[in-house]
Amino acid sequence: MKVRVFIGILFLLLQVGSMTYARFIPERFFCWAPYDTHVKFEVFVTIDGNTLNPEDTEARYKYKMKGWEQRSIDNIFSLISQYERTYGKVDNAKVLMTYSINGHEEQEWRFEHE
Structure with missing residues (x-):
């Protein structure tokens, strides 16, 4: 159970990190905005x-x-x-x-x- 929670949290953190990064580059390929x-x-x-x-x-x-x-x-x-x-x-x-x-x-x- 703890492994699943860890994987879920890691996945969400990677998504937030990707969106934050995308807001600061000109191409914005993976920006959800x-x-x-x-x-x-x-x-x-x-x-x-x-x-x-x-x-x-x-x-x-x-x-x-x-x-x-x-x-x-x-x-x-x-x-x-x-x-x-x-x-x-x-x-x-x-x-x-x-x-x-x-x-x-x-x-x-x-x-x-x-």
């Missing part, structure tokens, strides 16, 4: 001077590359950066994302290989 941002965005990828069409861009990252995102925009920054630092490293792609958080002024995010 409500989604408090809405982002309108579009991604443009250029390889060797040629801009990929929207279908090729979505196929490259296996995620939508235009529309609304209900979570932190950092999730998409992370997805693109990870791909470009690994699988897409040899392509030397230039990525431009335009986005607006909660209807505010449009911003730009860029990824280029160093």
Whole structure:
């Protein structure tokens, strides 16, 4: 009986710890808080001077590359950066994302290989 109680308490403490940690990182993957941002965005990828069409861009990252995102925009920054630092490293792609958080002024995010 004591082992079950210990496991239950440990499980709950791990959940609380994960939620607390998630509140302080930009991606917030495992945060149980409500989604408090809405982002309108579009991604443009250029390889060797040629801009990929929207279908090729979505196929490259296996995620939508235009529309609304209900979570932190950092999730998409992370997805693109990870791909470009690994699988897409040899392509030397230039990525431009335009986005607006909660209807505010449009911003730009860029990824280029160093």
